[in-house]
Amino acid sequence: xxxxxxxxxxxxxxxxxxxxxxxxxxxxxxxxxxxxxxxxxxxxxxxxxxxxxxxxxxxxxxxxxxxxxxxxxxxxxxxxxxxxxxxxxxxxxxxxxxxxxxxxxxxxx
Amino acid sequence: xxxxxxxxxxxxxxxxxxxxxxxxxxxxxxxxxxxxxxxxxxxxxxxxxxxxxxxxxxxxxxxxxxxxxxxxxxxxxxxxxxxxxxxxxxxxxxxxxxxxxxxxxxxxxxxxxx
Numbered sequence: 001x002x003x004x005x006x007x008x009x010x011x012x013x014x015x016x017x018x019x020x021x022x023x024x025x026x027x028x029x030x031x032x033x034x035x036x037x038x039x040x041x042x043x044x045x046x047x048x049x050x051x052x053x054x055x056x057x058x059x060x061x062x063x064x065x066x067x068x069x070x071x072x073x074x075x076x077x078x079x080x081x082x083x084x085x086x087x088x089x090x091x092x093x094x095x096x097x098x099x100x101x102x103x104x105x106x107x108x109x
Numbered sequence: 110x111x112x113x114x115x116x117x118x119x120x121x122x123x124x125x126x127x128x129x130x131x132x133x134x135x136x137x138x139x140x141x142x143x144x145x146x147x148x149x150x151x152x153x154x155x156x157x158x159x160x161x162x163x164x165x166x167x168x169x170x171x172x173x174x175x176x177x178x179x180x181x182x183x184x185x186x187x188x189x190x191x192x193x194x195x196x197x198x199x200x201x202x203x204x205x206x207x208x209x210x211x212x213x214x215x216x217x218x219x220x221x222x223x
Contacts, residue, residue: 041216042200043152045211045212048211096157099152102151
């Protein structure tokens with residue numbers, strides 16, 4: 001499979017912004033995705049971005065895409081304790097997803 | 110829609126026993142995927158189906174693993190015989206078309222083999 005890399009852990013204080021980073025390997029990916037996994041649950045699609053876009057904003061979420069560097073980031077504004085979860089980035093090649101290792105976000109009250 | 114439904118939610122079994130995991134995809138979705146999640150290896154794609162036909166089973170770890178999709182609304186993943194290293198969370202996901210707008214995941218089955 002493809003290598004999609006993320007840092008494993010991130011801790012932020014409630015109310016601060018969180019930035020979760022991801023690097024992917026295949027520039028032919030047409031869409032890139034962010035999923036959220038809460039404890040004991042499956043993965044939930046948060047948002048996705050088309051590869052010809054640089055930025056996408058959806059309420060507290062901002063996705064930034066740097067195609068040149070194959071770098072994707074997810075910014076969560078005003079992070080809340082309910083945002084504590086594991087966040088996965090993913091790229092799609094053909095009809096297969098390749099997921100990153102996941103970043104565990106801990107929000108400190 | 111009730112989403113992707115997996116059963117059981119938890120399964121504890123003894124080494125050597127047969128284990129069957131079940132999945133009901135979202136009605137109308139024509140792709141179904143089985144993933145395994147462990148701390149060591151993250152999310153691994155085991156097998157996926159399109160219109161009930163297995164397309165790629167290269168991720169199935171061994172012959173002990175088999176998957177079927179007898180109809181559009183049901184799939185099984187079977188492990189026979191089970192081993193402790195099979196302990197993991199197994200997820201089923203489905204999508205419409207090639208998944209451009211993302212997959213929908215079930216809540217997973219946590220399998221423990223003792």
